[in-house]
Amino acid sequence: MYNKILQIKSIEHLNDAYFVIGIELGESALEILPGQFFEMKRPEFAHPMLRKPISVYDVQGSTVFFMVKKLGKGTQQLSHLKAGDELDVLGPLGNCFPVKDGSMAILVSGGIGYPPLFYLKKQLETAGKTVYWLHGGRCNDDVFPADETWTDDGSCGKRGFVSDGLSAYLENVTPDVIYACGPQQMLKAVHQLAEKHQVPLYVSLEEYMACGIGVCHGCAVKVKTDCEIGVTYKTVCKDGPVFDSREIVWE
Numbered sequence: 001m002y003n004k005i006l007q008i009k010s011i012e013h014l015n016d017a018y019f020v021i022g023i024e025l026g027e028s029a030l031e032i033l034p035g036q037f038f039e040m041k042r043p044e045f046a047h048p049m050l051r052k053p054i055s056v057y058d059v060q061g062s063t064v065f066f067m068v069k070k071l072g073k074g075t076q077q078l079s080h081l082k083a084g085d086e087l088d089v090l091g092p093l094g095n096c097f098p099v100k101d102g103s104m105a106i107l108v109s110g111g112i113g114y115p116p117l118f119y120l121k122k123q124l125e126t127a128g129k130t131v132y133w134l135h136g137g138r139c140n141d142d143v144f145p146a147d148e149t150w151t152d153d154g155s156c157g158k159r160g161f162v163s164d165g166l167s168a169y170l171e172n173v174t175p176d177v178i179y180a181c182g183p184q185q186m187l188k189a190v191h192q193l194a195e196k197h198q199v200p201l202y203v204s205l206e207e208y209m210a211c212g213i214g215v216c217h218g219c220a221v222k223v224k225t226d227c228e229i230g231v232t233y234k235t236v237c238k239d240g241p242v243f244d245s246r247e248i249v250w251e
């Protein structure tokens with residue numbers, strides 16, 4: 001695991017909101033699995049104090065890429081990086097998407113749920129699976145290549161929620177598995193559809209995080225157990241971020 005300051009190899013701005021950072025990790029890059037993430041910050045800034053969790057978007061040779069959306073201070077600071085600048089990174093962290101038996105997988109992403117599914121798609125296609133990807137976002141800037149795209153405002157692709165697209169698609173096709181990453185309400189809607197059609201679903205949760213290593217419990221998520229109370233908590237950073245959707249208590 002890396003817990004060090006590394007130099008940025010590349011930064012590419014995709015549009016006003018999104019950019020892709022590349023860092024060189026040597027041979028260990030090849031061991032990184034889809035769903036895993038790194039925590040990162042610019043070492044020269046005292047605020048924000050904590051590193052920000054960002055999923056692995058792609059691995060090409062020994063270079064690892066992260067696709068980031070500018071939101072608040074931490075991601076704004078990352079967006080001003082230039083090749084050669086320093087980045088404080090911790091990772092790879094978390095578990096990964098399980099690759100299941102069967103030949104057909106559906107991917108469903110919303111907004112910044114796109115990056116981990118991009119890397120997963122590569123892994124699934126290498127394993128010979130057929131993949132159909134539905135991606136949704138608020139507007140044009142949030143949309144990236146997929147088989148089907150949706151926007152809330154209709155500025156790109158179809159107007160509506162990506163879960164509407166999934167609902168229609170599942171009327172005609174029964175996949176072996178669904179993988180999803182995006183906002184909580186989108187994941188809940190995808191979970192309900194997966195249950196209706198009895199398809200296994202694995203979700204990657206993007207909760208708020210602090211330590212990123214299972215110590216602070218700042219990223220706790222409610223899950224079902226067999227015990228008397230019926231629920232307990234798991235940490236998204238250490239037990240996740242990928243969970244079987246049937247395990248989660250969807251509220």
Ligand SMILES: Cc1cc2nc3c(=O)[nH]c(=O)nc-3n(C[C@H](O)[C@H](O)[C@H](O)COP(=O)(O)OP(=O)(O)OC[C@H]3O[C@@H](n4cnc5c(N)ncnc54)[C@H](O)[C@@H]3O)c2cc1C
Nearest residue numbers: 052053054055067068069072073074075112115206207208
């Ligand atoms: C496991 C994991 C993987 C992630 N992968 C990516 C990725 O690949 N690319 C990417 O761009 N982002 C990703 N995120 C989200 C990213 O970590 C946050 O956008 C980032 O921490 C925001 O930091 P900030 O300092 O820019 O904004 P802040 O000042 O911390 O927040 C700005 C605004 O965004 C909201 N916000 C911050 N974090 C979250 C969150 N996790 N969920 C919902 N709202 C939030 C805040 O409430 C606030 O309104 C991931 C998060 C997790 C937990």
Ligand code: FES
Nearest residue numbers: 210212214217237
């Ligand atoms: S962020 Fe601290 S336990 Fe997950």
